[in-house]
Amino acid sequence: MTPEEKKSLLEKLFAFHTKRAPGLAIGIDMVELALEKLGPVKDRINAVCEGQSCLVDVLQNMTGCTYGNRYLRVINNLGRFAFTLYDRVDGRGIRVFIDVDKIDPVETPEIARFFSRTRSPEVKKGGQARADSAEKIMSEFSKISRRIIAWYPVRVLKFEKPDVYPAAFCQKCHESFLVTESEQKICGACTGSDLYFERI
Numbered sequence: 001m002t003p004e005e006k007k008s009l010l011e012k013l014f015a016f017h018t019k020r021a022p023g024l025a026i027g028i029d030m031v032e033l034a035l036e037k038l039g040p041v042k043d044r045i046n047a048v049c050e051g052q053s054c055l056v057d058v059l060q061n062m063t064g065c066t067y068g069n070r071y072l073r074v075i076n077n078l079g080r081f082a083f084t085l086y087d088r089v090d091g092r093g094i095r096v097f098i099d100v101d102k103i104d105p106v107e108t109p110e111i112a113r114f115f116s117r118t119r120s121p122e123v124k125k126g127g128q129a130r131a132d133s134a135e136k137i138m139s140e141f142s143k144i145s146r147r148i149i150a151w152y153p154v155r156v157l158k159f160e161k162p163d164v165y166p167a168a169f170c171q172k173c174h175e176s177f178l179v180t181e182s183e184q185k186i187c188g189a190c191t192g193s194d195l196y197f198e199r200i
């Protein structure tokens with residue numbers, strides 16, 4: 001990607017993400033590196049993101065692996081700023097992450113604070129201080145980029161396509177749902193196991 005292409009992609013990501021999150025700029029370079037190291041694939045590229053972060057939005061835009069098409073899996077509770085891109089045919093992949101030991105707190109102090117989550121209380125509150133911090137992180141990152149991005153080849157353990165479940169009409173709410181257990185007649189909302197709201 002040329003610097004101009006990168007800049008326009010970043011603006012697109014800011015709009016998609018609805019925030020000028022500095023992780024998006026870092027994510028672009030991470031995904032670019034992963035695609036480069038992965039090389040040509042035999043089937044489709046799939047992705048696993050190791051947390052619910054802005055990286056999810058970078059992956060969706062740059063790789064075409066989306067939550068909706070199920071080529072992207074998110075491990076919500078892991079909370080690492082990392083992901084793996086892999087070939088769906090054999091699980092061969094590249095894991096990319098931030099090597100925090102390579103972050104120099106003198107040369108790039110705001111990046112050091114960002115990844116150790118120790119930015120000042122004013123920054124955490126939001127507003128101008130947060131915007132200024134974001135700009136600082138991106139400007140620091142533009143000078144070091146791949147120096148703090150690390151990767152290694154992996155084999156994804158469960159790379160097969162996820163099961164496709166048959167649909168049925170719930171005997172209680174009459175909505176269509178996916179039958180994940182045999183002989184299931186009532187949807188998870190009606191049994192209570194997947195109920196996430198109360199009617200008001």
Ligand SMILES: [Zn+2]
Pocket residue numbers: 170171172173174175186187188189190191
């Ligand atoms: Zn139901």
